[in-house]
Amino acid sequence: MDHFEYRDGHLYAEDVAVADIAAAHQTPVYVYSRATLERHWHAFDDAVGTHPHLICYAVKANSNLGVLSVLAKLGSGFDIVSGGELARVIEAGGDPARVVFSGVGKTSAEIRYALEQGILCFNVESPAELHRINAVAADLNVKAPISLRINPDVDAKTHPYISTGLKANKFGIAREQALQTYELAATLEHLNIVGMDCHIGSQLTELAPFVDALDRLLTLVDELADKGIHLQHLDVGGGLGVPYQDETPPHPKAYAAALAERMAGREALTLILEPGRAIAANAGIMVTQVEFIKEGEDKHFAIVDAAMNDLIRPALYSAWQNIIRVDTHTQAPLRVYDVVGPICETGDFLGRDRELAVAPGDLLAVRSAGAYGFVMASNYNSRCRPAEILVDKAQMRVVRERENQKDLWKGEYKLP
């Protein structure tokens, strides 16, 4: 359930008609619902219950300043993967002391910036990174809080491009090397070991791999304690999937409660979760207008004004996202269409073989576009990127203007 619903045949985002947003801001346009974001965040936070915990929203899923600000106001933590994401969290009012910094390739400049801002911890992915963080912290004469990202080697059973917890992936430190890497960290003077983390993949639709990964980490936590290394938190990453089509992922409440249950009796160990998609995906839609209907020899094409540069998931992962009409009233015949964009690539489609009744000028909405939508948008084909609108009850707030064509093309210029 989300806050995008039909009323009298018109699609609404909370109390704002989606057609009004399109009229005011042109298409394509991303539309987010504040109430949905809040409800999803609370689903995780409430379900963990009384066990000490922190929900660190994964900024990469949607780093829109309005979205970050909604979550910051709830007291959310944040999982970041770059200095740029940290800057956005701070600009949106987020607390750096609730930020965990993930990623395999943190630069010295990013580490310095994060230390200066006083983040909660670095999720470290290699011994080389430990040495780099230690050196930057020594330079600043501080101790850097670190956790090691352990690769628990569980099969997340998701798309190979977004599975991260297998031995073959570039992420994390192998389970077999975990103890020695913690021991190495303990010898580095400017590091403070505070936690352990993992992240096994994205768009997971089963609970078992998460629980399996947590159990493997807990065994390691106990082995470390035997060696005198005591941790303050355990971060199980993100990755909970959403229903795009007919997937049936566990509800965030069931997921968070199952993990919290596994932590019973370990109250000294704060549980950190890093959900991205499960908070943002169904809090957003992308609205596009039909430009032309084209009859191919084998197919009908609905050519729309959004393209793979605006939403790349279908092209990149063959991802399926529902495409619906913004206004249900139509005289157009129901037919099967490929919904395609104007970009010069065969892979430029938003959906294939979709049964729709559409005519030029009609508005369509791509559902579940709040996560990995705008953040993965580009200017490919020198196209503008869409505006982003956050709806808050009856208000539409422009959080990001559509790029002006002039920003991309400065008009006349002369060669030097």
Ligand SMILES: Cc1ncc(COP(=O)(O)O)c(C=O)c1O
């Ligand atoms: C380290 C880390 N944490 C959290 C996430 C968020 O994942 P999701 O959006 O699937 O919840 C990701 C992305 O997969 C990630 O790499």
Ligand SMILES: N[C@@H](CCCC[NH3+])C(=O)O
């Ligand atoms: N970008 C991916 C998810 C990647 C998760 C990042 N670790 C998607 O659209 O599904």
